[in-house]
Amino acid sequence: MSTLAIYRDDGALLEVTHDFEAIANQLHGAGVLFERWEANRPLSDSAGQEEIIGAYRASVDRLMQHYGFQSADVISVTPDHPSKVELRKRFLDEHTHSDFEVRYFVGGKGLFFIHAKKQVHAVMCEQGDLISVPANTPHWFDMGADPQLKCIRLFTTPEGWVANYTGDDIAHRFPSFEQYIAQHR
Numbered sequence: 001m002s003t004l005a006i007y008r009d010d011g012a013l014l015e016v017t018h019d020f021e022a023i024a025n026q027l028h029g030a031g032v033l034f035e036r037w038e039a040n041r042p043l044s045d046s047a048g049q050e051e052i053i054g055a056y057r058a059s060v061d062r063l064m065q066h067y068g069f070q071s072a073d074v075i076s077v078t079p080d081h082p083s084k085v086e087l088r089k090r091f092l093d094e095h096t097h098s099d100f101e102v103r104y105f106v107g108g109k110g111l112f113f114i115h116a117k118k119q120v121h122a123v124m125c126e127q128g129d130l131i132s133v134p135a136n137t138p139h140w141f142d143m144g145a146d147p148q149l150k151c152i153r154l155f156t157t158p159e160g161w162v163a164n165y166t167g168d169d170i171a172h173r174f175p176s177f178e179q180y181i182a183q184h185r
Helices: 020-029 049-055 057-067 084-091 177-183
Strands: 003-008 013-017 033-036 071-077 101-116 119-126 129-133 139-142 149-155
Touching: 003 020, 003 177, 013 020, 020 033, 020 119, 049 057, 049 071, 049 149, 057 101, 057 129, 057 149, 084 139, 101 177, 119 129, 119 177
Parallel strands: none
Antiparallel strands: 003 013, 003 119, 033 129, 071 149, 101 119, 101 129, 101 139, 101 149
């Protein structure tokens, strides 16, 4: 179940919700798009990139046209991924991008933290959730020690994902993926 916890940027918890509309409305107030998508056909666990993107073609095309995205791909990270520790570490510090960060969760889950307006919005995204963090919005991401996620990513630039780290240690003052799950079940 998708969950949103809103904290003051000093770490004090303000609110928690599991309601999709409330999550979407709160994130919209922070400039973040949060939607639910459905596949146009069933997908097997072994489905490849073309089949996955094809199953969500109408939604992918709608966002590509609206925001000018140039490409889409699928990333999959599992507990046996050989670079899971390095990948997790790369996303854990607060950073921005000069482009949107768009993820649609085909499967699994991941925890986004969006730092906006002196608050931190921590949203556990799960299968069916799309999140789009606007350019230049400070955020970080935790996929957990044993990641299980498969996501469609959309890009406007050929470089794709390029992080500009803020140097702020704020991310270290908030719950990890595992702590968040334990706190907000």
